[in-house]
Amino acid sequence: MTMDLLRTNYHWRNRYLLMRHGHSQANAQRKIISSPERGLTNYGLSEQGEQQLVDVLAQWRWPEPTRVVHSDFLRTTHTAARVTEAFALEMQQEERLRERHFGELEGQADSHYPEVWAQDAQSAAHRQWQVEPLTSVAARMCATLEALEQRWQGETVLVVSHGDPLQILLTALAGKPLTQHREQLALAPASITLVGG
Numbered sequence: 001m002t003m004d005l006l007r008t009n010y011h012w013r014n015r016y017l018l019m020r021h022g023h024s025q026a027n028a029q030r031k032i033i034s035s036p037e038r039g040l041t042n043y044g045l046s047e048q049g050e051q052q053l054v055d056v057l058a059q060w061r062w063p064e065p066t067r068v069v070h071s072d073f074l075r076t077t078h079t080a081a082r083v084t085e086a087f088a089l090e091m092q093q094e095e096r097l098r099e100r101h102f103g104e105l106e107g108q109a110d111s112h113y114p115e116v117w118a119q120d121a122q123s124a125a126h127r128q129w130q131v132e133p134l135t136s137v138a139a140r141m142c143a144t145l146e147a148l149e150q151r152w153q154g155e156t157v158l159v160v161s162h163g164d165p166l167q168i169l170l171t172a173l174a175g176k177p178l179t180q181h182r183e184q185l186a187l188a189p190a191s192i193t194l195v196g197g
Contacts, residue, residue: 005145006172013153015197016145017062018169019083019160022049022190024075030110034102039073049075052190053082062192063156065089069148070160071097079190080160096140099162103130117182124178134168134178141169156197163187170195 004010026033026043033043045053068091070080076097084091105112119126124134141161148157161169163186171181173195187193 005142005149006175012196013149014155014157015063016148016195017065017156017158018166018193018195019079019158020163020166020187020189020191021045021071021073021075021079021160022052022082024049024189026075027110027189032102032105032108032110032112034099035106036073036098038107039075039099041074044074045078049079049189050082053079056190056192057082057086060086062194063197065158066155067152067157068092068160069094069097069144069157071095071099071162073099073162076160076162080158083158083160094144096144097159097161097165100137100164100168101132103127103132105129105131120181121179134181137165137168138172138178141165142172145169158192166193 005012022045024043025046028046028048033039065083065087066089068080068084068089070076070091070093072093072095080091102116105116116129116131119128120134127133144159166187167184168178168181170184170193171178
């Protein structure tokens with residue numbers, strides 16, 4: 001990847017609050033939901049996820065967002081909506097922030113994730129089970145930040161996405177091999193990580 005923001009001396013124009021969606025109905029059912037066909041209109045936040053958002057907003061300890069950009073899956077849209085309502089902002093959809101596509105494992109038990117991650121540790125380009133490769137996820141996530149950097153300056157942008165894509169993005173931004181993305185501290189539902197600024 002040759003994105004400017006991967007340079008160690010890159011000067012950020014904005015701050016980014018990278019937020020994983022709250023606990024979802026897919027999490028509750030322990031299902032892999034990664035396709036637009038299922039994820040855009042179903043599997044929004046669970047009751048637990050709704051409460052997580054209430055708690056996060058009541059105890060907000062990050063810079064106040066001025067922009068909100070989100071994956072168009074239902075669970076991320078619900079999450080972004082709670083934040084935009086709290087801060088009286090508008091939200092913008094961004095398809096490149098979608099969940100990593102898990103191919104043949106779509107709709108199956110989330111107990112398959114470790115099998116994918118074991119393959120990830122061997123190759124950032126693998127497509128076992130037709131899973132979206134790490135290189136593809138990293139490229140689209142970095143391209144999204146790159147576009148936001150070109151669009152705005154001096155903003156605090158809340159970016160609402162999914163666990164794997166955000167961990168892969170953070171790994172890329174840290175300059176580490178993408179094969180090490182599971183060595184990052186796992187992002188809890190409704191967690192926020194500050195980048196840039």
